[in-house]
Amino acid sequence: MNVASPARTAAVQLISDPWDDTLISGLLSTLSPPLTSHPCCVTWPCNIPAINPRTTISMGKASLRVDCVLGEGAFATVYQATDPVTSERIVLKVQKPANPWEFYINTQLDARLRPAVRHLYSSVRSAHLFNDGSVLLAELHNHGTLLNAVNSYKTLSDKLMPKPLVLYFTVCILNMVEQLHAVGIVHADIKPDNFLLGER
Numbered sequence: 001m002n003v004a005s006p007a008r009t010a011a012v013q014l015i016s017d018p019w020d021d022t023l024i025s026g027l028l029s030t031l032s033p034p035l036t037s038h039p040c041c042v043t044w045p046c047n048i049p050a051i052n053p054r055t056t057i058s059m060g061k062a063s064l065r066v067d068c069v070l071g072e073g074a075f076a077t078v079y080q081a082t083d084p085v086t087s088e089r090i091v092l093k094v095q096k097p098a099n100p101w102e103f104y105i106n107t108q109l110d111a112r113l114r115p116a117v118r119h120l121y122s123s124v125r126s127a128h129l130f131n132d133g134s135v136l137l138a139e140l141h142n143h144g145t146l147l148n149a150v151n152s153y154k155t156l157s158d159k160l161m162p163k164p165l166v167l168y169f170t171v172c173i174l175n176m177v178e179q180l181h182a183v184g185i186v187h188a189d190i191k192p193d194n195f196l197l198g199e200r
Contacts, residue, residue, distance in 0.1 A: 018188055019188075024101050027101075028100060028101065028104060031104075035100055035103065035104050035107075036129070038103075038107060038127075040103075040124075040125065040126040040127065041100075041103060041126070041127045041129065042060055042126065042127070042128050042129070043129045044128060044129065044130045044131075045131070046130060046131060047130055047131050047132045047133075048094065048096070048130045048132055048133045048134075048135060051066055051077075051079060051092065051094055051135070052066060053066050053067060053068050053069060053079070054066065054067075056084075057081075059092075059126075059128060059135065059137065060126065060128065062083060062137075063083075063084065063085075064081040064082065064083060064084075064090070064092070065081060065082045065083075065084055066079050066080075066081050066092070067079070067080045067081060067082055067089070068080050070091065075095055075096065075097075075099070076093050076094060076095045076096075076099075077093075077094045078091060078092070078093050078094075079091070079092040079093075079094065080092075080140060089140045089142070090125070090137055090138065090139065090140055091136075091137070091138040091139065091140050092135055092136070092137060093135065093136040093138060094133065094134075094135050095133050095134045095135070095136070096132060096133035097132065097133055098129050098130065098132075098133050098134035099134055100127065100129060100134060102124070102127075102136060103124055103127035103134075103136060105185065106122075106123065106124040108183075108185060109121050109123075109185070110123075112183035112184070112185065113179065113183060117179050119198075120175075120176050120179065121176070122138055122139065122141070122196060123138060123139050124136045124137065124138045125137045125138060125139070141196035141197060141198060143196070143197035143198065144196075144197055145192060145193045145194070145195060145196055145197065146169060146192040146193070146195040146196075146197065147191075147192035147193040147195075148193075148197075149161070149169075149197060150192055169195075173190070173195065177190065
């Protein structure tokens, strides 16, 4: 039986709600330098501009054509957009209220993960913080999510994903979680629709 020493036990603080706004604001306020000084974090003294499919918006120096809605959740809408100059497609994650924590975690992935495994996780290019929300610009993974892959098998005759493929995805997920834990990051929302499928 392994019993922690009293000194070590006293240092552990249990958090009942890791998504508590006050807790997150407090953690972000202690950063030095502050998150807003990051070169890819832009603060705007206004509300989020209207973002709708088939409109063009300015986001910093970029002019982007909003193509379509990719998904909607309780606190965010995800759009696909195209840079008309380069034809590059990207993701706009519009969050209300603002969620600078997600951008902070992205900066920590950049800093803590080995370059050999960084590509396993999505990457946020820039964060735009507005009075009423935030917009994250991120790379587009156009092969859907793990949930999309699972659901695609429901249309087939046996309706089940083959066991070797299930094992492959399981090993990939466990490896990704292990890499995060090794650098002191905990992901609190592991589910099939949060795993994007890459080019392979």
